Amino acid sequence: MGNITLHKVSKSFGSSTIIPRIDLDIADAEFVVFVGPSGCGKSTLLRLIAGLEDVSGGTIFIDGKDVTKEAPAKRGLAMVFQSYALYPHMSVRNNIAFPLKMSGEDKAVIDKKVNDAARVLNLTAYLDRRPGQLSGGQRQRVAIGRAIVRQPKAFLFDEPLSNLDAALRGTMRLEISELHHQLNTTMIYVTHDQVEAMTMADKIVVLNAGNIEQVGTPLELYRNPQNLFVAGFIGSPKMNLISGNPASRANAATIGIRPEHINISKSGGDWKGTVSVSEHLGADTFLHVNTEGVGQVTVRADGDIAVEHGETIYLSPDQAKLHRFNAEGRVM
Amino acid sequence: MARAVTTQRKVTFTVVGWLVGLLIFFPILWTFLTSFKTEGDAIASPPYFLFFNWTFENYVEVQQRSDYFSHFINSVVISVGSTLIALLIAVPAAWSMAFSPTKRTKDVLMWMLSTKMLPPVGVLVPMYLIFRNSGLLDTRIGLTGVLTLINLPIIVWMLYTYFREIPGEILEAARMDGASLLKEVIYVLTPMAVPGIASTMLLNIILAWNEAFWTLNLTASKAAPLTAFIASYSSPEGLFWAKLSAASTLAIAPILIMGWFSQRQLVRGLTFGAVK
Numbered sequence: 218m219g220n221i222t223l224h225k226v227s228k229s230f231g232s233s234t235i236i237p238r239i240d241l242d243i244a245d246a247e248f249v250v251f252v253g254p255s256g257c258g259k260s261t262l263l264r265l266i267a268g269l270e271d272v273s274g275g276t277i278f279i280d281g282k283d284v285t286k287e288a289p290a291k292r293g294l295a296m297v298f299q300s301y302a303l304y305p306h307m308s309v310r311n312n313i314a315f316p317l318k319m320s321g322e323d324k325a326v327i328d329k330k331v332n333d334a335a336r337v338l339n340l341t342a343y344l345d346r347r348p349g350q351l352s353g354g355q356r357q358r359v360a361i362g363r364a365i366v367r368q369p370k371a372f373l374f375d376e377p378l379s380n381l382d383a384a385l386r387g388t389m390r391l392e393i394s395e396l397h398h399q400l401n402t403t404m405i406y407v408t409h410d411q412v413e414a415m416t417m418a419d420k421i422v423v424l425n426a427g428n429i430e431q432v433g434t435p436l437e438l439y440r441n442p443q444n445l446f447v448a449g450f451i452g453s454p455k456m457n458l459i460s461g462n463p464a465s466r467a468n469a470a471t472i473g474i475r476p477e478h479i480n481i482s483k484s485g486g487d488w489k490g491t492v493s494v495s496e497h498l499g500a501d502t503f504l505h506v507n508t509e510g511v512g513q514v515t516v517r518a519d520g521d522i523a524v525e526h527g528e529t530i531y532l533s534p535d536q537a538k539l540h541r542f543n544a545e546g547r548v549m
Numbered sequence: 550m551a552r553a554v555t556t557q558r559k560v561t562f563t564v565v566g567w568l569v570g571l572l573i574f575f576p577i578l579w580t581f582l583t584s585f586k587t588e589g590d591a592i593a594s595p596p597y598f599l600f601f602n603w604t605f606e607n608y609v610e611v612q613q614r615s616d617y618f619s620h621f622i623n624s625v626v627i628s629v630g631s632t633l634i635a636l637l638i639a640v641p642a643a644w645s646m647a648f649s650p651t652k653r654t655k656d657v658l659m660w661m662l663s664t665k666m667l668p669p670v671g672v673l674v675p676m677y678l679i680f681r682n683s684g685l686l687d688t689r690i691g692l693t694g695v696l697t698l699i700n701l702p703i704i705v706w707m708l709y710t711y712f713r714e715i716p717g718e719i720l721e722a723a724r725m726d727g728a729s730l731l732k733e734v735i736y737v738l739t740p741m742a743v744p745g746i747a748s749t750m751l752l753n754i755i756l757a758w759n760e761a762f763w764t765l766n767l768t769a770s771k772a773a774p775l776t777a778f779i780a781s782y783s784s785p786e787g788l789f790w791a792k793l794s795a796a797s798t799l800a801i802a803p804i805l806i807m808g809w810f811s812q813r814q815l816v817r818g819l820t821f822g823a824v825k
Contacts, residue, residue, distance in 0.1 A: 267725060269721050269724065269725070288724075289721075289724045289725045290724065290725060290726065290727035290728070294725070295725065296721075296722070296725045298718045298721070298722060299718075300716060300718050302716065302718040302719045302721065302722035303719075303722075304719065304722075304723075304737055304741075305719075305741065306740045306741055306743075315723075315726050315728075315736075316725075316726035316727055319726050319727035319728050319732060320727050363722075363726065367726075367727075
């Protein structure tokens with residue numbers, strides 16, 4: 218089991234408040250991603266759950282038990298750090314075995330669990346090496362191995378892929394998702410990369426300045442952002458957020474339209490503009506269009522579209538997909 | 550052309566390096582050579598460099614007059630003992646300052662260092678009285694205690710610098726893995742800091758070995774280490790250079806040999822943290 222509940226949790230360092238007050242429920246076996254820009258408090262929140270930081274207020278429950286005052290190891294959670302945090306003086310085998318040794322497991326049990334974990338993570342050939350002799354991806358797998366042998370109630374990942382190159386990040390993303398299906402254990406994953414959040418999460422928690430902006434499935438957040446922050450943060454390329462005349466015509470302070478919900482025409486449409494940059498990605502083309510009275514608009518077009526820099530085109534947003542926000546930035 | 554300049558610079562630097570090295574080493578070499586001269590040859594003018602009557606008589610006489618080995622044992626016990634005790638105190642101290650610093654940590658470190666700025670003679674009288682009243686004069690325990698306290702600030706500082714280089718996340722990982730504070734220090738922190746602890750230890754053994762002020766003032770015979778042994782050869786009636794040299798050679802030989810074999814550790818210790 219791995220239900221985690223945060224009740225009015227807050228954290229301050231001296232006079233600066235990092236997390237004002239948060240309530241959150243994480244169900245057993247859920248893959249939850251905390252996402253937000255740098256400094257939004259997502260890592261701090263994870264460290265509060267881990268017990269590596271003390272809360273300034275509020276309560277943390279794991280499986281209904283109040284663990285707010287418990288030491289990290291007593292909470293039954295395992296953590297994978299951004300820097301891997303492997304023990305450099307120990308072999309891979311001893312790294313993975315370390316938490317089992319600390320809990321006083323039998324040597325035979327330790328050996329079996331370490332070998333099992335190594336097999337799952339393709340590390341069997343490297344068990345006698347030191348972390349320094351491994352590649353970044355292998356090190357990350359050792360860190361995950363060290364976490365899974367404990368059979369924790371939940372895994373906590375603190376930006377685990379940000380030290381890896383783009384290709385490896387893609388592979389490890391899949392591996393972690395697969396691991397989640399295999400183990401069926403709660404995972405909390407912190408990242409600033411909204412692509413990781415969208416692809417891996419069952420549930421995304423969008424954080425901004427220590428506050429939860431919205432909680433939902435990736436597609437809920439994508440389709441129905443509750444406020445301007447979520448609208449701008451989730452989705453790549455970003456949603457076009459337009460204020461001024463076009464917004465007031467729609468009776469809103471700001472309107473938002475995703476790049477793929479804009480139709481392009483060379484003969485006529487709602488907004489007239491000039492293509493400033495066209496990015497051909499193969500399957501898609503991203504057009505950055507300077508639009509009269511609207512500003513710069515990003516459009517996702519077909520990969521085969523023949524539009525070049527300086528060309529005049531007409532854009533028509535799909536009215537059914539238009540997001541309307543009031544002056545406070547809330548959805549209308 | 551560039552290559553020619555580089556070679557020339559290399560040669561110049563090598564020659565200058567050797568000259569400076571020899572200059573620094575010369576007193577030790579001269580002491581060593583003098584220890585094999587007769588007292589007459591030792592004060593001859595112009596001095597003999599290599600061509601004199603080599604003799605071991607000074608060593609024999611030195612050993613007969615004052616027991617070298619008892620002084621040697623005292624030096625070993627006092628320097629190694631004080632370093633080990635100081636390490637036991639300094640490891641947890643440096644750990645807490647490096648990994649759970651408070652607002653005042655820097656001040657505490659500076660305050661510890663400031664004790665090294667006090668001239669020792671300033672506290673000689675009170676120290677002497679404390680030693681006399683508590684029966685610690687001329688005891689190994691007393692001297693070990695004093696040297697522990699004297700070198701503690703340096704040991705804490707050096708270890709603090711080493712510990713700061715260890716990523717905090719590794720210790721947090723150990724905490725998540727269920728290591729208690731003690732196990733964290735024993736299984737994770739200490740093995741990672743072994744090179745640092747080793748060089749700190751070496752440097753402090755050398756400092757304690759060479760410490761002369763307190764060892765001369767607080768001992769007489771029983772606990773007197775090699776510094777007192779050398780000093781006993783400088784007398785008001787005049788210096789016996791050859792015997793003094795023999796005594797000095799005997800006193801510095803152990804630490805010189807130890808330093809020679811551990812020079813890589815020592816250099817690392819002295820320059821650690823200087824460059825990243």
